[in-house]
């Protein structure tokens with residue numbers, strides 16, 4: 161009876177063990193890699209804890225019907241690969257993978273999953289590959305898989321984008337196109353000066369290589385003028401632009417900016433009243449005295465009045481009036497008198513006083529000229545009186561010369577010529593009459609003038625030919 165009870169006990173116990181263990185069979189491919197399956201139809205991870213070492217690194221539960229719940233794998237803290245493919249999972253809960261701190265690869269492909277909680281992979285910090293192909297995804301871009309993948313981009317660059325192209329039960333076959341937003345076409349973080357490149361669920365910004373530098377979200381213009389550039393260092397000018405730079409030539413130089421050449425401005429510029437001197441990039445006008453250079457680089461008359469460089473202040477009631485300077489001796493200005501004043505010498509005198517002054521001046525000048533006039537007149541008269549006789553003789557000589565030309569018989573004065581005089585009718589009587597006449601008038605007619613003007617003299621002149629009379633007068637003079 162005791163033996164039998166022991167046997168029954170053993171059988172019952174072995175039966176219980178075989179029941180509990182018989183359903184799940186695990187094969188080890190290496191010391192820490194398990195591939196388990198069950199014949200019980202449904203595999204519960206609770207049973208695995210007894211079979212599989214907590215130190216296992218790989219667990220393949222594929223091709224099993226799985227009844228999984230929160231924290232099913234929480235004991236396998238060293239698990240790196242978990243294969244749940246070809247199961248019948250219709251969904252997983254938020255804490256489904258809790259505790260799998262070492263997990264890198266998760267295979268969920270070929271199940272019936274429609275959605276995943278957005279935070280389902282949180283805390284799986286080492287997870288790098290998730291296989292999600294062939295599920296029954298609800299491909300809602302906002303709520304579904306794509307949103308999840310977008311929020312967990314660190315795990316998306318494995319096979320994830322690829323799975324979206326070949327979903328078995330997906331209603332939308334081109335998920336990538338439908339769900340992925342081309343951020344480059346939308347509002348994005350790229351700088352205006354960056355190039356945007358779209359990737360599935362992601363995009364990149366790169367600063368335009370030429371002329372800009374930065375992160376892509378922020379690009380700053382490179383100031384080429386501050387660094388190396390090929391603008392001329394002799395007269396060249398570097399102008400930084402947004403993304404580039406321009407070379408130009410400074411004022412006074414010509415060229416393309418990379419080579420600049422000084423312009424000889426004096427060839428085309430006229431300083432007018434000055435001398436032009438060319439210099440590098442410029443020129444100067446040396447103005448003649450009294451001229452100053454204006455803002456157009458032309459020598460113009462210096463306004464001595466404006467610059468207060470005049471002496472008019474020293475003259476009372478005068479003001480300065482600028483004029484152009486022609487001669488070096490010119491002042492370049494005039495001191496004019498204020499209205500009501502007149503210039504006298506170098507001073508300005510009140511008009512009223514002026515009249516008096518003019519009167520005095522007029523009297524002085526008038527007197528001076530009056531006296532001068534009298535002196536001249538008397539001198540002239542005196543001279544005329546003294547020269548009267550020789551003048552008359554001269555006149556007669558002329559007549560003597562002219563007469564033959566006119567064709568008249570010349571009234572020859574034989575006595576004058578020193579030739580014997582031919583007897584002429586009445587000559588003797590006339591001379592005698594003349595002598596007596598002279599004697600009679602001698603006392604009264606001492607001067608030529610009184611003689612000439614006496615009515616008697618006229619009578620005689622009328623009676624005697626002029627030449628003869630002159631001759632007679634000369635004779636009487638000699639006698640006198």
Ligand SMILES: *[C@@H]1O[C@H](CO)[C@@H](O)[C@H](O)[C@H]1NC(C)=O
Nearest residue numbers: 220222243244245246265267
């Ligand atoms: C998971 O198991 C399936 C079927 O056994 C296999 O095809 C797949 O490659 C496995 N996944 C990984 C990540 O090893």
Ligand SMILES: *[C@@H]1O[C@H](CO)[C@@H](O)[C@H](O)[C@H]1NC(C)=O
Nearest residue numbers: 313317349359361362363364
């Ligand atoms: C886009 O993906 C790259 C790697 O492919 C990553 O470095 C970058 O941070 C991602 N950008 C954004 C905006 O998520």
Ligand SMILES: *[C@@H]1O[C@H](CO)[C@@H](O)[C@H](O)[C@H]1NC(C)=O
Nearest residue numbers: 449450464467468469470491
């Ligand atoms: C004033 O004029 C004189 C002679 O023209 C010149 O030498 C001098 O420099 C001038 N002074 C000023 C202040 O312009």
